[in-house]
Amino acid sequence: MKNQLHALALIAMSATCALTAFAQPTWNVGETILNEYDLVSGVNIPWELTWGPDDMLWCTTREGDVLRIDPASGVYETVLSLNVNDSGVEPGLLGMALHPNFESEPLVYLAYTAQNFANGNHERLSVFYWDGTSLGNEQILHIVGAAGIHNGSRLLVLPDNTLLMSTGDMGDGGVSSQNDNSDNGKILRFNLDGSVPADNPDPSSYVYTKGHRNSQGLCVGPNGVIYSSEHGQYNSDEFNILEAGRNYGWPNVEGACDGICDWCNAGAEESFCETNNVPEPLKTWSPCAAVNDLIYYDHPAIPEWQGSVLMAVLGGFSSPVGGRLEVLHMSEDGLTLEGSEMFFTEFNQRMRDVAVNPYTGAIYLALNGPSYTGNGPNLIKEFRPAATDGVTEWKDERGLDIYPNPAVDQVQFRVSEAWVGQAYQVMDLQGRVWAQGQLQSGQTMDVSSWPAATYLLHAQSNGAHMTRVLNVQ
């Protein structure tokens, strides 16, 4: 399947490209040019971003919504609004994974912290049925502990059709992480029906690996290698290869087994590693960079990134570099890290997640604003390789473009047929309305009297939303 898609993309790249007439910000990755687009704006804390088997981009927001986004236009519909407990700084609706045979089994897995439990906070792993319009028929597969911080929750379907879920230590200092009777501070592995896989390390337990603090990044690389990222305490964020049954050391080990600890007992770290066969991370970050979700990039459209793990980085409190995309170049067998690079540091935005368009090789980044815990403006950006921008093999219907952007005095709209006549509003980040009307292609808007600021355009049509960012200078 993947190779077919790559072949498709190569055909597309060699075809004559209808380059967009409207200048976009561009980025250089070696010799590859990426065109930057704002795909979705104005949604609060996009957390998981994943390419669906239905060729749509699926997104969770921490406040409890599941969005299904048309990756061509950015038009999205809210297909589920959950009543979540997002009262702390980190809980809410978090991880999501789609059933690999989505066409015949249209199921969506979600991890979220729920309200109104008799026993206090809990985190659910639930599966929902997609009826083509919305998600419903919740079935709770498993429950673990939840708290205001450290809820893990990244979900990943493996090539053997089992499901991984990371769980956090709930800020308990790692007590749960080494407790074999707790499912917190672990990576859990499920069959897709919620049962325990017979080949789990302990066939009576969901636990796949233990000794985790708060892992929020999972992906699969070549030969089924599983990568994870892990938030450290003050230092020693980690990038690991997950191996069944292994102990990753928290809270007795931080980062490498080198006797350097903030939280753990430095004098005992190396002996704990030896006794418990703790794997060494492939890379660590000190002070913490707040390393988040991962995806393995193997598309020819950005050859400089082929065979790399792309990691969304939030940017830690004392990290010398803020939010970014980190590109971790892996050896061909996926087992060795050969080098790393940083991109998009200029945005100064917390980057939560990354997804890939299998046709064009474009990447999508969920940006959570400049400050913890993710106050806006929140954006989903697309970085589309110029060579695959506008190709006919892939939908190139943008829906709406505003140009020039940034603007000084006048802007013009380009509107696709389906959106002509639909109502729109342009608001500033405080929610004040600066313009409204019906979308018309070619219409102009005078912004010469508007204060220099970022504005959000929002249009709505039968439950579908389209958003754009307009920067006035």
Ligand SMILES: [Ca+2]
């Ligand atoms: Ca250490």
